[in-house]
Amino acid sequence: MPTAKIPPVLRSSTGGEKEVAVDGATVGDALRSLASQHADTERQLFGEGGELNRYVNVYLNDEDVRVLDGLDTAVGASDTLVILPAMAGG
Amino acid sequence: MAGAQLDNRPCGGRYADIVASIGHTPLVELKQFSPKPSVRIWAKLESANPTGSVKDRVARSMIDDAEATGAISPGQTILEPTSGNTGISLAMICRRKGYPLKVVMPENVTAERTQLLAMYGAEIVYSPGEQGSNGAVALALEMAEADSSYYMPYQYGNEANPRAHYDGTAVEILEELDDVAAFVGGLGTGGTLMGTARRLKEADPATRIVAAEPLQGELVQGLRSLDDGFIPPIIDITLLDRKIFVSNRDAVVWTKKLIEEEGIFAGVSSGAVAAISHRVASDLEAGNVVTVFPDGGWKYLSSGVYTKTVEELEADGTLETASFW
Numbered sequence: 001m002p003t004a005k006i007p008p009v010l011r012s013s014t015g016g017e018k019e020v021a022v023d024g025a026t027v028g029d030a031l032r033s034l035a036s037q038h039a040d041t042e043r044q045l046f047g048e049g050g051e052l053n054r055y056v057n058v059y060l061n062d063e064d065v066r067v068l069d070g071l072d073t074a075v076g077a078s079d080t081l082v083i084l085p086a087m088a089g090g
Numbered sequence: 091m092a093g094a095q096l097d098n099r100p101c102g103g104r105y106a107d108i109v110a111s112i113g114h115t116p117l118v119e120l121k122q123f124s125p126k127p128s129v130r131i132w133a134k135l136e137s138a139n140p141t142g143s144v145k146d147r148v149a150r151s152m153i154d155d156a157e158a159t160g161a162i163s164p165g166q167t168i169l170e171p172t173s174g175n176t177g178i179s180l181a182m183i184c185r186r187k188g189y190p191l192k193v194v195m196p197e198n199v200t201a202e203r204t205q206l207l208a209m210y211g212a213e214i215v216y217s218p219g220e221q222g223s224n225g226a227v228a229l230a231l232e233m234a235e236a237d238s239s240y241y242m243p244y245q246y247g248n249e250a251n252p253r254a255h256y257d258g259t260a261v262e263i264l265e266e267l268d269d270v271a272a273f274v275g276g277l278g279t280g281g282t283l284m285g286t287a288r289r290l291k292e293a294d295p296a297t298r299i300v301a302a303e304p305l306q307g308e309l310v311q312g313l314r315s316l317d318d319g320f321i322p323p324i325i326d327i328t329l330l331d332r333k334i335f336v337s338n339r340d341a342v343v344w345t346k347k348l349i350e351e352e353g354i355f356a357g358v359s360s361g362a363v364a365a366i367s368h369r370v371a372s373d374l375e376a377g378n379v380v381t382v383f384p385d386g387g388w389k390y391l392s393s394g395v396y397t398k399t400v401e402e403l404e405a406d407g408t409l410e411t412a413s414f415w
Contacts, residue, residue, distance in 0.1 A: 055319030064333035085319035089278025089415030
């Protein structure tokens with residue numbers, strides 16, 4: 001099963017868990033699996049139309065899925081999804 | 091009087107003042123990092139700028155633009171959120187041109203950044219360290235809304251930021267190299283990536299654009315919700331071919347490799363782009379990979395990055411708490 005890494009800002013919604021095993025063959029399915037296990041994450045992860053929240057970056061291993069195929073990006077059993085808030089520098 | 095012939099012409103050039111000397115930085119090959127002879131990696135050393143970072147280009151561009159449009163004139167107080175480098179660059183230029191400067195900066199930056207800002211006479215307002223640059227942006231926007239007398243260049247949304255690279259950094263790269271297979275840039279405001287990418291893509295649409303993004307330590311992710319995430323308005327993600335995150339640990343490991351293998355004393359974000367440049371180069375059969383090293387290591391000495399081992403930095407919490415970008 002793929003693993004989703006939970007950022008500190010979301011851990012109050014996952015009962016403090018830092019990693020959650022998720023189901024799904026795509027990024028979208030895997031994130032919906034996370035939301036089904038921890039309902040409070042759904043509003044933060046997705047917009048009203050089911051799209052990925054603009055301020056959330058999701059990485060398949062270490063590559064941003066928005067530059068891959070977005071929520072349709074294929075996920076393998078040994079993959080890790082890293083969820084992070086978008087942070088600036090400068 | 092005839093002098094000895096210069097080995098490298100033109101030399102650094104002759105300028106009316108220090109602000110005019112910004113840019114024209116050296117492009118240095120990283121031979122030890124090259125995975126194969128047919129692939130060459132080049133780094134533009136922005137530490138050669140007057141205050142030691144790439145942000146001199148951006149600060150000059152934003153101030154020039156504001157003067158040209160009549161938005162500011164000497165005496166006008168400038169307000170800007172920054173993780174350090176942009177503030178330091180603005181401080182030097184504002185000092186030269188007669189603009190009082192107030193910067194909003196996370197409280198957990200290295201002491202050197204505070205010292206440099208104070209040296210140039212900037213006033214510093216600290217934002218919560220655990221919110222990183224996002225917290226500085228939010229606080230500066232609040233201050234600007236509450237007091238309309240400030241002028242905020244706002245590097246995250248100011249097109250003069252990427253333009254500094256479109257008209258500067260990228261042109262300088264194209265002067266030195268006939269072809270660029272891939273460009274790797276760090277993602278902070280997005281200015282370096284957007285401006286350089288647009289010019290390089292115009293020159294050769296096949297040039298691959300790769301963003302190296304910092305993975306902040308967990309203790310620098312102290313936001314209240316994911317909605318406190320921040321994406322600079324100048325970023326157009328469609329220009330990117332890849333976007334890869336780099337942990338503080340990997341960035342530090344590669345910063346040390348730069349010293350050990352190439353003799354380059356660079357900041358931690360340079361280690362991050364070096365790591366991704368090597369990875370991109372490894373996937374190529376031939377061509378030039380170009381990156382920008384945003385600054386030198388001077389401003390990070392007090393963090394212990396250059397004197398402690400990675401294990402010591404992990405043990406004392408530096409990798410989780412420090413703000414390097």
